[in-house]
Amino acid sequence: MAEILLEGLSKRFGTEEVLAPLDLTIAEGSFVVVVGPSGCGKTTLLRLIAGLEEVSSGRVLIDGRDVTHTAAAARGLAMVFQSHALYPHMNVRENIGFPLKMAGRPAPEIAARVQAVASQLGLGDCLARKPCQLSGGERQRVAIGRALVRAPAAFLLDEPLSSLDAELRARMRLELARLHRALRTTMLLVTHDQIEAMTLAEQIVVLNAGRVEQTGAPLALYHAPCNRFVAGFLGSPTMNFIEGPEAERQGAHALGIRPEHLRVTRAQGLWPGRVDVIEALGAESFLHLSSGQGRLVARLDGSADLRPGETVWLTPAPAHLHRFDAAGRALPQRPG
Amino acid sequence: MSSLSPLLRKAALTLLGWSVGLTLAFPILWTALVSFRSEADALGAPAAVLAAPFTLESYAAITAGTRFTAPFVNSVLIAGGATALALLVALPAAWALALFPGPRTKALLMTILGTRMMPAVGVLVPVYLLFRDLGLLDSRAGLIVVVMLTNLPVAIWMLYGHLREIPGEIFEAARMDGAGPGAELRHVIAPLAAPGIAATALLCLILGWNEAFWTLNLSAAKAAPLSAFIAAQASPEGLFHARLCAAAMLASLPVLGLGWIGQRALVRGLTFGAVK
Numbered sequence: 180m181a182e183i184l185l186e187g188l189s190k191r192f193g194t195e196e197v198l199a200p201l202d203l204t205i206a207e208g209s210f211v212v213v214v215g216p217s218g219c220g221k222t223t224l225l226r227l228i229a230g231l232e233e234v235s236s237g238r239v240l241i242d243g244r245d246v247t248h249t250a251a252a253a254r255g256l257a258m259v260f261q262s263h264a265l266y267p268h269m270n271v272r273e274n275i276g277f278p279l280k281m282a283g284r285p286a287p288e289i290a291a292r293v294q295a296v297a298s299q300l301g302l303g304d305c306l307a308r309k310p311c312q313l314s315g316g317e318r319q320r321v322a323i324g325r326a327l328v329r330a331p332a333a334f335l336l337d338e339p340l341s342s343l344d345a346e347l348r349a350r351m352r353l354e355l356a357r358l359h360r361a362l363r364t365t366m367l368l369v370t371h372d373q374i375e376a377m378t379l380a381e382q383i384v385v386l387n388a389g390r391v392e393q394t395g396a397p398l399a400l401y402h403a404p405c406n407r408f409v410a411g412f413l414g415s416p417t418m419n420f421i422e423g424p425e426a427e428r429q430g431a432h433a434l435g436i437r438p439e440h441l442r443v444t445r446a447q448g449l450w451p452g453r454v455d456v457i458e459a460l461g462a463e464s465f466l467h468l469s470s471g472q473g474r475l476v477a478r479l480d481g482s483a484d485l486r487p488g489e490t491v492w493l494t495p496a497p498a499h500l501h502r503f504d505a506a507g508r509a510l511p512q513r514p515g
Numbered sequence: 516m517s518s519l520s521p522l523l524r525k526a527a528l529t530l531l532g533w534s535v536g537l538t539l540a541f542p543i544l545w546t547a548l549v550s551f552r553s554e555a556d557a558l559g560a561p562a563a564v565l566a567a568p569f570t571l572e573s574y575a576a577i578t579a580g581t582r583f584t585a586p587f588v589n590s591v592l593i594a595g596g597a598t599a600l601a602l603l604v605a606l607p608a609a610w611a612l613a614l615f616p617g618p619r620t621k622a623l624l625m626t627i628l629g630t631r632m633m634p635a636v637g638v639l640v641p642v643y644l645l646f647r648d649l650g651l652l653d654s655r656a657g658l659i660v661v662v663m664l665t666n667l668p669v670a671i672w673m674l675y676g677h678l679r680e681i682p683g684e685i686f687e688a689a690r691m692d693g694a695g696p697g698a699e700l701r702h703v704i705a706p707l708a709a710p711g712i713a714a715t716a717l718l719c720l721i722l723g724w725n726e727a728f729w730t731l732n733l734s735a736a737k738a739a740p741l742s743a744f745i746a747a748q749a750s751p752e753g754l755f756h757a758r759l760c761a762a763a764m765l766a767s768l769p770v771l772g773l774g775w776i777g778q779r780a781l782v783r784g785l786t787f788g789a790v791k
Contacts, residue, residue, distance in 0.1 A: 231687050251690040258691040264684035268706045277702075281693035325692065 181242045181255075181332035181365055182207040183228060188237035190223050197223050198389045200237060205333075205367055206382075207242075210359050213369040214376035214412070215386035221369040222261075224386070225335050228367065230254050241332055252281075257326035261338040263318045265310040271297070271321050272306040278329045296324045316347045323358070333365035340375060352378060373413050377401070385409050407507035410435050416465055418501070421472045425450075431502035431510055438465065438478035440499035443485070448492030454485055468493065543767075550574070550760035557757035573761035577748070583765065586744035590766070592655050593730070593740050594723030597662035601670045601719050602712065604663075609674035610704065614686060624675065631668040635728050646733055653735040661729045666719045673718065677711025678704070717777040724770050741766035 183205040190198040198220040205211045213221045226232040228239055230251035238247045246254050257278070265274050272293055279289045297303050300320045310318055319339065326334055339355075340348045356379055359366055370376060376383050377397045385392040385400065385408070393405045397413075404410035410418050414437055421434040442448065443466060452470035459481065466477040466485065470493060477493065485491065502510040537544075549557050549564060556567035577583055612620055642661065643652075651657030681704075689703045705712070727742040734743050745766055748759035 229691060231690065250695075251687070252693045252695060256691065258688070260684045260688060262682060262684050264682065264688035266685060266688070266703060266707075277689075277694075278692040281698060325688075329693075 183333060183365065183367065184238075184240040184243075185228070186238045186240070188224075188227060188239060189235050190220070190227055190232065191235045196389060198227070201391055203384065203391070203394070205365060208363045208365055209381050210356075210366045210368070210379060211382045211384060212376040212380035213367065213384045213386055214373055215371065216412070217371055219386045220389040221371075221386050222337055225258075225337050225367065225369050229256055229258050229335050255332040256335055257329065257331035257333075258335040259322045259326050259337065259339045261341060263310075263322040263342070265318060265321055265325075267310055270307050270309050271302060271313070271324075274310065274321055275302075275324045275328050278325060282329060292328055293324075296328045300324050300327075315343050316351065319343060319347075319351055323355075327358075327362075331364070333367065336366065336368040338370055339368065341370070341372070355379060374415065377413065383413075385412060387412075403509070404435075404501065405509050407433065407435070407503045407509075410501055410503075410509070416476045416478070419475045420503075421475075423472070425472055426502075429500070429502060429513070432505040433503040433507075434495075435501035435503060436495040437499060438476045440496040441475065441477040442494040442496065443468075443477050443479060443483070444492050444494070445489075446492065448494035450493045452491055452493050454487050454489045454491060457485065457487060546760045546763055549757055550764045552757050554755060554757045557760070573755075573757040574765070576755075577758050577762050577765070583744070583762075586739050586741045589655060589658075589734075589738055590724055590740035590742075593658045593662055593738075594720050594726075596655070596659040597666060597723045598716055598719040600659060600663040601666045602716060605667060605670035605674050605715070606708075606712070608671050609678055610700070612671070613675050613678035614683060624672070627668045627671055631665070635665070639732060642729075643732065652733060653738045655738045658730055658733060658738055658740070661733065662723045662726050665726065665729065666722050669722065670715050670719055673715045674708070674711060677708050677715075680711075681707050714777070717773060721770050721773060 185201060185203040185205075187200040187202060188198065189196065189200040201224070213224060215221050223232060227234050230246070230249060234247055238245055240246065241254060241256070266277065269277065275296055276289045276293045279292060284292075293306070294303075297306055300323060302317065302320055302324060305313060305317060310321065313321065319342075322339070336355075340351050343351060352375060355366075355368075359379075368375070368379060380397050382394065383397050383400055384394045387408050393400055393409045400409060401413050404413065407420070411420070416438050418435045418437050419441065421436070422432065426432060426434045450470050450472055452468040452475065454466055455469055455474075456467040458465040458467070462481045464479045464481055464483055466479055466483075468475045468477065468491070475493065479485075498512075500513075502513070504510055550573055551569050551571070552564060552567045553570050553572055556564060559567065612624065646652045646657055646661075649657075651660075685707070686699060686703060689699045694702065725742070727746075730740050730742050731746055734740070739747070741762070745759060745762045748755045748762050
């Protein structure tokens with residue numbers, strides 16, 4: 180277990196700055212998720228911490244020890260790669276045992292620890308198989324097992340679930356959460372999937388174009404985003420943004436309202452709208468509407484009885500109305 | 516007509532294929548034939564050569580004493596030594612180029628290949644003078660070095676292609692798992708690149724074995740390999756045509772064998788990275 184401290188960490192490739200100087204504390208035993216669109220620098224950030232990339236400026240400290248110029252092998256961190264990066268010429272037993280072999284542990288100890296990790300991950304039956312003989316989920320677990328086996332100071336996970344299908348991804352997400360609860364080892368995961376970020380993280384770091392937009396607990400970011408980017412990036416369906424006279428009337432350049440905070444009634448409300456499409460998911464329905472404020476999405480109870488083409492009234496919940504200025508920064512909530 | 520024409524087409528194509536194949540192989544087949552004729556019969560008209568009696572006297576003449584074994588041993592040592600040395604230099608070079616590409620990697624690779632495109636005769640005089648001053652003329656060590664250098668570009672390019680095929684994340688995973696450069700090379704790179712290394716070694720061996728320009732120009736008697744031995748059959752005392760053919764056949768057998776054994780690895784090695 181370890182605390183990871185980043186001080187003014189930045190990365191340039193030639194003249195292009197992919198990561199602006201950034202300060203971040205990853206508390207001991209916490210689960211931090213760095214989330215952002217592709218190309219935002221999140222994988223670069225992970226590789227800088229891992230020691231797979233030279234830093235351009237700043238420092239990386241693990242438990243107070245400056246490792247900025249320490250080789251990747253000597254940082255005591257374990258990494259799970261997006262492609263899993265299993266050794267194709269080794270079987271599962273050798274793959275999981277490789278870090279211990281490199282650490283010079285005696286063979287009986289390696290065998291015992293590989294066995295323990297394999298049974299913890301449900302891999303007991305495929306120890307003799309090569310990676311090409313495994314399913315996607317098993318490969319994923321072998322990659323995690325290889326990281327797990329030497330009890331690293333921290334785990335670095337680079338989009339570990341993105342290569343899995345939707346069902347498996349949901350299951351592995353749960354397994355990762357369980358694993359973290361059981362181990363309480365520091366985990367840093369990067370992903371472009373905001374659902375992964377919301378469900379796994381104790382702390383989310385939203386990265387955009389090489390800059391940290393906002394850091395905080397998932398629900399804190401969801402309910403109080405500091406700007407339009409964070410507001411639009413977290414949440415699915417995404418937040419509705421309204422510009423024009425209605426926003427100006429409320430003293431803002433743009434208004435933001437989440438789909439679940441838009442009340443839809445037949446009787447009366449603030450804005451009239453027409454139902455275009457209904458996505459009925461069973462427990463809930465997403466209503467896609469056209470209105471004088473542009474296209475809007477509302478989240479309704481699954482039992483809502485509306486039809487496409489119907490005219491309805493929309494009312495945003497005032498307490499959940501977000502206001503943004505022309506630069507996209509969040510404005511304080513209006514009293515009342 | 517409609518059912519006959521595909522059959523005719525096939526027959527014509529087969530005929531064409533065999534004619535092209537036989538035409539290409541004709542010099543080799545003729546060499547083999549002449550090597551089994553007496554020196555007197557070998558220089559006759561083609562029809563006479565065909566009709567002449569079978570004899571092993573040329574083979575007997577060229578293998579008498581150590582006439583054949585000495586250049587054979589030289590060929591083994593020069594081709595083998597040059598191959599080992601080329602791999603020793605090319606593997607780390609290809610590893611660095613493939614795994615740590617920089618802005619000038621492409622230019623460097625082209626420069627490496629460019630040295631191979633240069634006509635060897637262009638540097639014959641300086642190399643000859645260097646060899647003379649260093650006392651390397653007619654020495655196996657000197658030939659090993661020069662043959663190694665001519666094969667180095669090919670070896671680097673082939674190994675580079677193979678290493679590029681291996682996903683970089685596997686090497687990074689090894690580094691994260693605590694492997695230093697030595698352990699990474701031994702436990703990850705070497706086993707994964709083994710087929711490529713084998714194909715490269717095979718090609719270097721064949722190229723080194725067949726190398727004639729440098730071996731002819733830089734060797735006399737002591738270090739002369741088989742290529743020089745074949746050429747020596749055309750001597751001031753006269754042209755020994757049947758013996759020359761016998762020497763050529765004997766010299767070709769080892770590489771033919773190697774090529775036969777390794778043809779799958781070789782084809783894979785040469786086309787590796789070309790199609791993905």
